[in-house]
Amino acid sequence: MSQSTSLVTGNSGLHVAIIMDGNGRWAAARGRPRATGHAAGVTALRRAAEAAPTHGISTLTVYAFSADNWSRPRTEVAALLTLLRRSLAIEVDRCVTNDVRLSIVGRRDRLPDPLVRAIESAELATASGRRLWLRVAVDYSARDSMIRAAALMTHMPAPTREDFAMLLATVDNTPPAPDVDLMIRTGGEQRLSDFLLWESAYAELYFTPRMWPDFDAADLGRAVTEYRRRDRRFGGLSQAAAG
Ligand code: IPE
Ligand code: IPE
Ligand code: MG
Numbered sequence: 001m002s003q004s005t006s007l008v009t010g011n012s013g014l015h016v017a018i019i020m021d022g023n024g025r026w027a028a029a030r031g032r033p034r035a036t037g038h039a040a041g042v043t044a045l046r047r048a049a050e051a052a053p054t055h056g057i058s059t060l061t062v063y064a065f066s067a068d069n070w071s072r073p074r075t076e077v078a079a080l081l082t083l084l085r086r087s088l089a090i091e092v093d094r095c096v097t098n099d100v101r102l103s104i105v106g107r108r109d110r111l112p113d114p115l116v117r118a119i120e121s122a123e124l125a126t127a128s129g130r131r132l133w134l135r136v137a138v139d140y141s142a143r144d145s146m147i148r149a150a151a152l153m154t155h156m157p158a159p160t161r162e163d164f165a166m167l168l169a170t171v172d173n174t175p176p177a178p179d180v181d182l183m184i185r186t187g188g189e190q191r192l193s194d195f196l197l198w199e200s201a202y203a204e205l206y207f208t209p210r211m212w213p214d215f216d217a218a219d220l221g222r223a224v225t226e227y228r229r230r231d232r233r234f235g236g237l238s239q240a241a242a243g
Pocket of ligand 3: 021187
């Protein structure tokens with residue numbers, strides 16, 4: 001039986017997280033500006049979201065902009081935030097049609113007002129989506145979220161994992177999500193870069209050299225197939241050994 005500490009969300013499929021890395025290198029390899037890679041990355045995300053339910057994924061959390069990405073050149077940060085705002089506005093109708101609920105995960109106080117308004121209206125418009133819960137992490141840092149959640153916990157007498165997960169959701173401006181089952185990183189690096197550190201305590205990790213703009217439905221299928229071959233023991237014994 002799963003030892004997951006996740007909170008019940010009413011959907012029972014997989015929670016897959018993706019670190020969508022490699023946009024800049026994808027563009028550089030084609031002699032194009034990095035922003036072209038980010039734009040191609042939006043298309044790849046649309047593809048992944050459309051394929052996700054067919055692979056048994058009910059929650060998909062993707063890393064779009066980390067708190068540490070503020071340290072990139074101003075022009076790239078501005079291009080990314082503008083792309084996010086425009087993509088939200090464009091994709092919201094598609095999400096409604098495809099029964100997708102959209103949530104943005106992370107702090108909002110450092111985002112430009114027009115982006116915050118686009119986030120709020122996209123979340124409102126898609127709130128009843130049931131086929132897929134698409135969570136997009138923006139200005140997100142797992143460690144910062146944990147510090148802020150811990151600060152809210154100081155007056156709790158005996159906090160549980162569930163209490164902490166609830167506080168994390170509060171500081172990340174999202175309803176509580178289940179634990180991550182499968183964490184995918186594209187672009188060849190094998191690290192977590194401060195993404196969902198608490199939620200991924202028992203996640204299966206999957207790294208692929210494929211650059212994010214090239215990642216397609218077949219790649220997602222391969223990752224899920226590999227996940228289903230893994231033996232998740234949660235500290236216990238496998239079914240065969242426990243026999
Ligand atoms: C991931 O692609 C997208 C963001 C971090 C916003 P990168 O921009 O990190 O692309 P690479 O890793 O430089 O190729
Ligand atoms: C992680 O990628 C963040 C996103 C994909 C949004 P980075 O490219 O920022 O991570 P590092 O710098 O390689 O660790
Ligand atoms: Mg990168």
